[in-house]
Amino acid sequence: MKEVRIGMIGLGGMARYHLNQFKEVPGVRIAALCDVSAEALAEVGGNFGVPESRRYQSFEALIRDPEVDGIVSVTPNQTHAIILKACIEAGKPLFAEKPLTRTYEEAVEVLELYRRNPVPCMINFSYRYGAGFQLAKSLIQEGRLGRINHLFVQYLQSWGGVPYNTPYVWRFDDAVAGTGTLGDLGSHMIDLAEYVTGSDISELQSILTTIVPERPDPQTGKTMAVRVDDFACFQATFTDGSVGVFQTSRNAIGTGNQHEITIYGDLGTLHASTLNDRELKWTYAKEGEPNFVTETIEVPADKALHPWRSFADLVRGEQQQNPGFATLEDGYRNQRVLEAVVRSHQTRSAVSVHTIK
Numbered sequence: 443m444k445e446v447r448i449g450m451i452g453l454g455g456m457a458r459y460h461l462n463q464f465k466e467v468p469g470v471r472i473a474a475l476c477d478v479s480a481e482a483l484a485e486v487g488g489n490f491g492v493p494e495s496r497r498y499q500s501f502e503a504l505i506r507d508p509e510v511d512g513i514v515s516v517t518p519n520q521t522h523a524i525i526l527k528a529c530i531e532a533g534k535p536l537f538a539e540k541p542l543t544r545t546y547e548e549a550v551e552v553l554e555l556y557r558r559n560p561v562p563c564m565i566n567f568s569y570r571y572g573a574g575f576q577l578a579k580s581l582i583q584e585g586r587l588g589r590i591n592h593l594f595v596q597y598l599q600s601w602g603g604v605p606y607n608t609p610y611v612w613r614f615d616d617a618v619a620g621t622g623t624l625g626d627l628g629s630h631m632i633d634l635a636e637y638v639t640g641s642d643i644s645e646l647q648s649i650l651t652t653i654v655p656e657r658p659d660p661q662t663g664k665t666m667a668v669r670v671d672d673f674a675c676f677q678a679t680f681t682d683g684s685v686g687v688f689q690t691s692r693n694a695i696g697t698g699n700q701h702e703i704t705i706y707g708d709l710g711t712l713h714a715s716t717l718n719d720r721e722l723k724w725t726y727a728k729e730g731e732p733n734f735v736t737e738t739i740e741v742p743a744d745k746a747l748h749p750w751r752s753f754a755d756l757v758r759g760e761q762q763q764n765p766g767f768a769t770l771e772d773g774y775r776n777q778r779v780l781e782a783v784v785r786s787h788q789t790r791s792a793v794s795v796h797t798i799k
């Protein structure tokens with residue numbers, strides 16, 4: 443098996459998760475690292491045995507390194523477009539974090555470049571890999587729900603809530619993040635709903651709000667204005683005629699990492715949630731029963747996808763396409779829906795996604 447040499451850009455919270463997952467993939471070596479933080483480089487470099495000569499503070503240098511076969515990019519959002527473009531120009535396969543970019547304009551530039559010079563690429567809309575959501579998709583494809591009429595999606599976290607007095611971080615800065623919980627958690631909700639149902643959002647109407655408008659700077663103690671949303675909701679129509687209601691929050695006290703979807707079809711209702719990703723709830727008319735019944739469907743663990751293994755295959759050229767994984771085109775479409783949510787809020791009106799050019 444050909445060895446795959448991975449270069450990791452950004453060594454913060456999410457990168458640590460990627461690095462641990464790659465440990466399970468045979469034939470993969472973490473060959474190079476990049477972070478603007480010398481401390482992070484030293485720590486992760488030491489843990490993964492990456493020589494000092496391959497610990498970079500410039501992502502351009504890592505991308506140029508001929509001993510890097512594939513790149514995993516896990517940096518804050520304002521660097522997504524520039525790293526994507528540099529990888530595309532260098533012809534380096536890329537596994538990139540969501541949201542695709544900070545702004546819609548950046549996504550258009552990236553897409554245009556990618557269409558001229560396509561490289562193997564996966565965008566990390568990670569929830570779609572989960573065993574429960576994979577099973578939900580399979581059941582819908584089998585026709586278990588019949589026609590889908592409506593759905594409810596929510597992605598709730600609590601870490602921004604008032605009692606936590608969470609300090610100011612890049613996720614609250616529009617110049618870095620673009621949007622707040624919308625691009626962070628909302629991008630996952632949009633991907634999940636479209637992926638599981640197989641239908642795209644066509645039109646929507648939204649409300650964004652900032653529940654906690656100021657936060658303390660952890661270095662200076664100064665009060666910083668929050669310029670992004672920390673709650674977002676919208677209602678949407680899908681191309682198949684169904685409708686959906688979406689909400690996401692960083693201030694939902696009592697939630698952990700609660701991402702869930704309930705899909706209402708002609709034949710029944712299916713519910714899948716990260717709160718219990720080994721079970722789905724299925725309500726339907728069971729033969730011989732006078733009333734609808736709700737049953738638990740056990741989710742086989744082997745339903746989950748393993749993107750790190752698939753990325754290694756993609757880099758080796760053993761897999762032309764990445765079935766089940768979000769492509770750069772999917773990332774672009776996701777960014778277009780995010781833009782529609784922003785414009786709908788700004789104009790207080792419904793926005794058709796296809797009108798966004």
Ligand SMILES: NC(=O)c1ccc[n+]([C@@H]2O[C@H](COP(=O)([O-])OP(=O)(O)OC[C@H]3O[C@@H](n4cnc5c(N)ncnc54)[C@H](O)[C@@H]3O)[C@@H](O)[C@H]2O)c1
Nearest residue numbers: 452453454455456457477478479516517519539540566568
């Ligand atoms: N798919 C998911 O489920 C998921 C979960 C969490 C985060 N994410 C995404 O991952 C990305 C990073 O999030 P995080 O939580 O790891 O953030 P983080 O703040 O914990 O880490 C970011 C790291 O990038 C480094 N960095 C910043 N600018 C850089 C640059 N120009 N070059 C190299 N390194 C740079 C920082 O020093 C830091 O170590 C975000 O885009 C976020 O949306 C995705």
